[in-house]
Amino acid sequence: MGEAKQLVTKENFTQWTKDCGVKCIQKQYDEMAIAAVKNGRSLQEEMQTRGHKDFHQFSKSCPKFRLGSWPIEFAELGSGYVLYFQFLAFLMFIFLIHAGLQVPCMVVYAGSSNLVDWSWHEWTKAYSTDPSACDCVGNSAGYAATCGTWDYDLCRNETDCTFNETGKWICQSWCYAGKYCPKTDTGVSASMVNVHIHDGSSVLVKSYSSCTQDETLIAECEADFRSTNTAYSGSDVDTGKDRVWIGQYWLSPGNLGPDEATNVIIPTMYTVCVISMCVLILMAYSSQVLTDYKVDAGTTSPNDFAIMVKGLPSTATDEESIMEFFKEHAVKGKTDTEIVKVVIGWDIDEWRENIARLKDLKKRLDATDRTAPEAQEIQKEMVQITSALKSAGTKDAKLRSSGVVVVVFRYQSDMRACLKKWDSFWANWFNCASSDISFLWKDNGICKGEALPRFPIGGRPMLGLERARAANPGDIHWAELAVPQGERIKRLAITNGVMFLLVAACFGAVYGLRIAAMAVKESAGSGGVWLSLLPAFVVAIVNGLLMAAARMLGDKEFHDTLTEQEFSQAAKMSVGMVVNTAGVLYFIYATPSEWYQDGGLVNGAFTMLLINAIVPPIVPYLDLGYKIRGTMRGKLEARLPYFNEVLGRGPNPKDPEQMKELKAVKAEIEAFKRAYAPGTMNPTRRYASAIKTFVCCLLYQPVFPLISLVGLAGLGAQYWMDKYLLLGWYSRPRRPLNADIANFFVRFVKLVGPIGLSVSFFVFLTPSFADKNAVGISAPAKGRSQRQAQYMWSKEMKYHKVLGLAALGKKGRSGWWKHFAVLTGYFDDH
Numbered sequence: 001m002g003e004a005k006q007l008v009t010k011e012n013f014t015q016w017t018k019d020c021g022v023k024c025i026q027k028q029y030d031e032m033a034i035a036a037v038k039n040g041r042s043l044q045e046e047m048q049t050r051g052h053k054d055f056h057q058f059s060k061s062c063p064k065f066r067l068g069s070w071p072i073e074f075a076e077l078g079s080g081y082v083l084y085f086q087f088l089a090f091l092m093f094i095f096l097i098h099a100g101l102q103v104p105c106m107v108v109y110a111g112s113s114n115l116v117d118w119s120w121h122e123w124t125k126a127y128s129t130d131p132s133a134c135d136c137v138g139n140s141a142g143y144a145a146t147c148g149t150w151d152y153d154l155c156r157n158e159t160d161c162t163f164n165e166t167g168k169w170i171c172q173s174w175c176y177a178g179k180y181c182p183k184t185d186t187g188v189s190a191s192m193v194n195v196h197i198h199d200g201s202s203v204l205v206k207s208y209s210s211c212t213q214d215e216t217l218i219a220e221c222e223a224d225f226r227s228t229n230t231a232y233s234g235s236d237v238d239t240g241k242d243r244v245w246i247g248q249y250w251l252s253p254g255n256l257g258p259d260e261a262t263n264v265i266i267p268t269m270y271t272v273c274v275i276s277m278c279v280l281i282l283m284a285y286s287s288q289v290l291t292d293y294k295v296d297a298g299t300t301s302p303n304d305f306a307i308m309v310k311g312l313p314s315t316a317t318d319e320e321s322i323m324e325f326f327k328e329h330a331v332k333g334k335t336d337t338e339i340v341k342v343v344i345g346w347d348i349d350e351w352r353e354n355i356a357r358l359k360d361l362k363k364r365l366d367a368t369d370r371t372a373p374e375a376q377e378i379q380k381e382m383v384q385i386t387s388a389l390k391s392a393g394t395k396d397a398k399l400r401s402s403g404v405v406v407v408v409f410r411y412q413s414d415m416r417a418c419l420k421k422w423d424s425f426w427a428n429w430f431n432c433a434s435s436d437i438s439f440l441w442k443d444n445g446i447c448k449g450e451a452l453p454r455f456p457i458g459g460r461p462m463l464g465l466e467r468a469r470a471a472n473p474g475d476i477h478w479a480e481l482a483v484p485q486g487e488r489i490k491r492l493a494i495t496n497g498v499m500f501l502l503v504a505a506c507f508g509a510v511y512g513l514r515i516a517a518m519a520v521k522e523s524a525g526s527g528g529v530w531l532s533l534l535p536a537f538v539v540a541i542v543n544g545l546l547m548a549a550a551r552m553l554g555d556k557e558f559h560d561t562l563t564e565q566e567f568s569q570a571a572k573m574s575v576g577m578v579v580n581t582a583g584v585l586y587f588i589y590a591t592p593s594e595w596y597q598d599g600g601l602v603n604g605a606f607t608m609l610l611i612n613a614i615v616p617p618i619v620p621y622l623d624l625g626y627k628i629r630g631t632m633r634g635k636l637e638a639r640l641p642y643f644n645e646v647l648g649r650g651p652n653p654k655d656p657e658q659m660k661e662l663k664a665v666k667a668e669i670e671a672f673k674r675a676y677a678p679g680t681m682n683p684t685r686r687y688a689s690a691i692k693t694f695v696c697c698l699l700y701q702p703v704f705p706l707i708s709l710v711g712l713a714g715l716g717a718q719y720w721m722d723k724y725l726l727l728g729w730y731s732r733p734r735r736p737l738n739a740d741i742a743n744f745f746v747r748f749v750k751l752v753g754p755i756g757l758s759v760s761f762f763v764f765l766t767p768s769f770a771d772k773n774a775v776g777i778s779a780p781a782k783g784r785s786q787r788q789a790q791y792m793w794s795k796e797m798k799y800h801k802v803l804g805l806a807a808l809g810k811k812g813r814s815g816w817w818k819h820f821a822v823l824t825g826y827f828d829d830h
Contacts, residue, residue, distance in 0.1 A: 007647045008669065010636060013676045020677045020731040023062040026076035026299065032058075065727045072291065074727070079295035080737025081726070083288050084683055087742055088719045090284040091694045091749075094277055095712040101273050102705040105266050106251040109705075114183060114257025115245040115596055120196055120203060120238075121258040122180040123591035127766050133182065133259075134210045136175035139199045144176045147211035158225045167191050167228040171221035173211035181205040182259035182770065193231045196238040203238050244598040252704050253768045254596030261768040270702065270761045274754050281750045288746060292739040301736055305340070305415055306408045306470035313457055314400040319344060326407050329453045330418040332433070337418075338410035345402040347482035358382060365671075402482030404560070406470050415469070422467040427452060471561045474735040483558040495553040496572070502549050503576045506542045510584045513538055539581055539608060540615045543692070546576040547685050563740050566684045570741065573688030574695075574748070581612055582696040592767040595703055605700045609707060613693045613714025617721045620681075623729070629675040636672055643669060680731045686722055687745050690715060694749070699756055703764040 036046035052058035065074050071085040125133070138145025151170045155161035163170070168191040179202070183194050188209070195206045221227060248255055253266070296304075309326075316322060319342045330337045365378045409415045426432045426448050433449035440446065455465055470476075554569030585608060588594075589601035596602060646665045652658045697711030 008640060008643045010640065013633075013636060013672060016673050017676045017678060019060050021064060022074070022077065022727055022730065022732045023059065024065050024074075024076075025059050025062045028058075028062050067724060067727055069727065072294065075295040076299055076736075077733055078301075078736030079292045079739045080683060080742060081681075081733070082291055082295055083739055083742035084686065084737075085719060085723060086287065086291060087284070087687070087745060088690055088715055088722075090280065090287075090746075091690060092712055092715045092719070094280055094694075094753075095697065095708045095715070097276050097280070098273050098701060099705075099708040099712065101269050101276065102701070102708065105253075105269050106705050108263050108266060109251045109253060109255045110248070112255040112257065112260075113248050114260060115248065115254050116239065117183050117257035117260070118245070118254060118593040118596055120179045120205075121593050121767070123593065123767075125180065129771070130180070133180050134177045134194075134205070134207050136207070136210055137178055137204075139176050139204055140202070144174070144206075147173045147175045149173050149214070149217060150175075152217070155226065161225075163234065165228075165230070165233055166226045167230040167232070168218060168221045168226060169208070169230075169232045170226045171214075171217045172208050173213055174206055174208045175210055177205045177207040177210055179203040179205060181207050181210070183257055190229050190231050195232045198236050198238050206232060246596055246598055246600070246602050250602055250704065251706060252596060252602050253702070253765055254602070256768045258592065258767055259770050261765075262770055266765065267761075270757070270765075273701075274757055277753050277757065281746065281753065285743075285746050285750075288739060288742055295739075299736075301472055303470045303472050304412050305410070306406050307415060307418055307467050308404065308406055308470040308476075310404050310466040312401060312403045312405060312455060312465065314347065314403060315457070316401045316403070316405075316455070317344060322405055322407075325453075325455060326418075330407070330409075330421075331414055332417065332421045334414075334417075337414050340408040340410050343406040343408070345404040345406075345476075345478055345481035347400040347402045358386070400482070404481040406476070419467065419469060422452065422465075427467075471563065472735060472738075475562045475738070477559055477561060477565070480558045481560055488558045491557050492568075495557050495568075499550060499553055499572050499576060502546065503579055506546060506576075506580050507584055507587075510539055510542060510580060511588060515588070537611060537615075539584075540612050542580055543577045543612065543616070544619070546580060547573045547688065550576060550688075551684070562735075563738060566741055567744055570684045570688050570691075570744070573685065574691045577688065577692040578695050581608060581692060582699055585700075595764070602704050605704055605707060606710070609693075609696055609700065609714075610710050613697070613710055614717055616689045616693075617714065617718035620679075620686075620725055621721060623679045623725075625679045632672065632675040636675075639668070639672075678729050678731050680733055681722065681726050683737055683741065686718070687741060690718060691745060691748065693718070695752060695756065698753060699760045701757065702761045 032046055032050065033043055036043045039046065039049075041049065047055070047058055050058075052061060071082045075082050136144070136146055144150050149171060151163070151172075151174075155163055155166060155170045168189075172191060176197070176199075177194075179196065181194055192208045194209055197204050197206050246252070246254065253261070312322070322342045322344075323339045326342075327337050327339050328335045330339075361378050361382050365375060365382070407418075409418070421427070421433060424434045426434045431452050431454075433452055435447040435449035437446050550569050550572035553572065554565050557565065557568055559565040559568065582605075585601060585604050589597075589604065594600045643665055646662055649658065649662075651662055693711055693714045697707050697714075700707050
């Protein structure tokens with residue numbers, strides 16, 4: 001007897017890993033649909049003619065995207081993925097422009113070497129000018145309390161000169177000033193530079209800038225052995241070498257010294273940086289709107305035909321009456337608009353906990369071996385909850401409406417006409433239609449028109465409605481539509497409070513670690529850069545934990561759509577990571593003299609941001625979830641004989657136990673398929689990671705201009721790693737990603753970027769400038785707000801898609817939607 005046929009092999013599962021990947025399906029599908037119309041066949045017939053049994057087999061035959069593809073080429077994944085990579089390119093371009101604009105500043109920094117002068121800087125006077133700083137005070141014995149040529153009598157001739165080294169300073173007037181009198185070597189000769197002097201246990205300044213010079217006496221010195229133009233360098237000079245400073249090669253403003261900078265090129269170039277960023281933000285926002293327009297015009301999604309309506313009464317549970325209302329009033333000038341369906345969002349408050357529990361159990365079951373006793377207990381509980389929910393289905397007539405419905409139109413043109421009528425300025429604020437001024441352009445909608453119809457209650461028009469383009473079905477949280485606003489705010493306050501405590505705890509932990517590193521440095525004398533490495537790695541790990549916490553807390557909140565939930569998660573992640581990465585550094589090294597010490601702010605910012613810019617893009621490459629599922633994949637070969645035995649017997653309706661066993665095997669096979677499936681891209685985390693890198697590097701640009709290159713490298717690594725994983729490894733996203741989250745983060749950059757850079761420039765550059773008011777020219781530029789213009793295309797832009805569907809006939813259209821559902825996950829939640 002021959003060997004039994006293997007219905008399931010390991011190769012089936014390894015091939016599944018490849019089949020799950022992102023492939024170029026839309027282009028091939030559109031070509032096939034056009035060919036079907038041309039050849040007079042249904043889409044299914046055309047597919048079979050090309051040798052594909054079904055859509056699944058067709059999708060497997062489609063090629064992968066090229067790694068070098070432009071982002072717009074994978075628009076079928078949703079405009080959100082296209083805009084994500086454009087957003088990264090936008091942030092990189094900002095850093096590239098800023099790096100170039102800061103070159104003149106770095107040239108100025110390279111020409112100065114006054115780092116040691118920070119030893120005598122008074123941080124409390126860093127942001128104000130003290131006119132009395134260089135007043136004559138004399139030393140502890142009262143000597144040189146007024147201006148005079150105090151060194152002249154000590155060195156009248158070369159044989160009796162008290163000083164080992166001479167110079168013009170011998171003939172210059174000076175007095176002793178307080179230790180915070182600035183050095184002021186910019187724009188003066190070397191002999192006129194103020195010098196710090198030891199006065200017992202204290203420090204004074206031998207100040208030449210405090211006194212008026214006698215040019216006749218100076219000319220005398222210039223004519224003899226005292227003509228050398230050098231600074232005073234006697235044995236009583238305080239060199240400030242009790243501290244170790246960063247090198248001049250760091251090209252930081254610390255090279256200028258405190259209160260010594262006068263070059264206007266520095267504030268000028270940073271003003272240009274702020275202006276250029278504002279211009280780039282406007283360009284990026286306009287580009288995003290245009291890209292979203294192009295992607296939406298070239299692809300088809302369920303929400304191309306649907307609007308979401310809010311404000312209905314809880315008693316509005318009759319789909320027919322709602323349908324009739326929109327049939328009559330949805331579109332201006334029409335009373336017979338074709339409505340396909342009205343989907344009511346039910347108020348299922350009493351079952352909301354059961355639904356949430358069911359979702360948690362499903363996640364646990366997916367991560368559990370189906371043969372384990374734990375899996376059987378999970379399945380048992382899921383059956384109980386499912387039975388309870390099914391029994392609730394008989395009570396639909398008693399359920400209340402959430403007040404939210406989705407109205408699905410037959411044609412896109414009707415959906416757009418509806419939004420044009422109901423989603424204008426006059427409609428949103430005055431519940432009135434808009435009307436045109438006749439001598440202006442068509443559809444200007446400037447004037448107030450007639451009142452919009454109100455939804456009837458008991459036959460009387462009572463309620464004004466809110467209307468907007470609907471989210472895709474898989475994006476709507478149907479179970480949370482009816483949650484009261486007060487409960488939403490309460491839950492939001494709780495989750496944000498918990499997130500605040502987590503950020504504070506992480507902040508404290510990182511702060512403690514850096515303090516410990518500083519203590520080790522003082523005792524062991526280790527290099528500052530190396531001591532910054534450990535806290536930097538810890539921050540990278542803590543940031544990962546904060547992202548996980550933000551995701552978990554976001555899941556606990558109530559949101560109408562998954563996109564809104566992702567907004568909340570992304571905001572928590574971004575703020576938490578920025579505070580944990582950039583905030584803790586400044587908190588530790590708050591005084592200007594600590595910024596430029598070895599192991600201080602500049603060292604710490606470089607290592608912290610380098611590691612936190614380079615490591616996060618690499619972590620997704622590991623696909624830790626896939627590796628964790630490797631334990632389950634290792635059990636496959638032992639289970640294959642049993643699978644083939646059960647599948648070989650086939651279904652036996654007369655034997656319930658055998659049917660149950662077959663069902664269990666199929667479920668276990670699906671679990672193994674999930675174990676072999678690669679992970680999926682998490683756009684929320686990736687956006688938050690990019691914002692963290694951008695904001696942190698942007699804020700530390702003024703104190704360390706080369707950090708722009710770190711931000712550029714980090715974002716570049718994230719761009720190419722994410723693109724490689726999305727197109728070459730990750731599973732295809734279950735739902736298209738819309739443009740909302742990309743628009744949210746551009747607005748975030750608009751609010752944080754220009755203001756943050758301006759404030760950072762003021763904080764880090766003011767201590768270096770002699771004239772504190774010079775820094776004020778880089779005041780925050782007020783950004784111009786833009787009114788978001790989405791979906792403002794003409795009717796004809798997508799008419800070909802509706803025509804194509806109509807040409808396929810009712811049967812073809814139905815089949816198209818089934819295939820489309822596979823692409824978009826339309827039925828995932830239904």
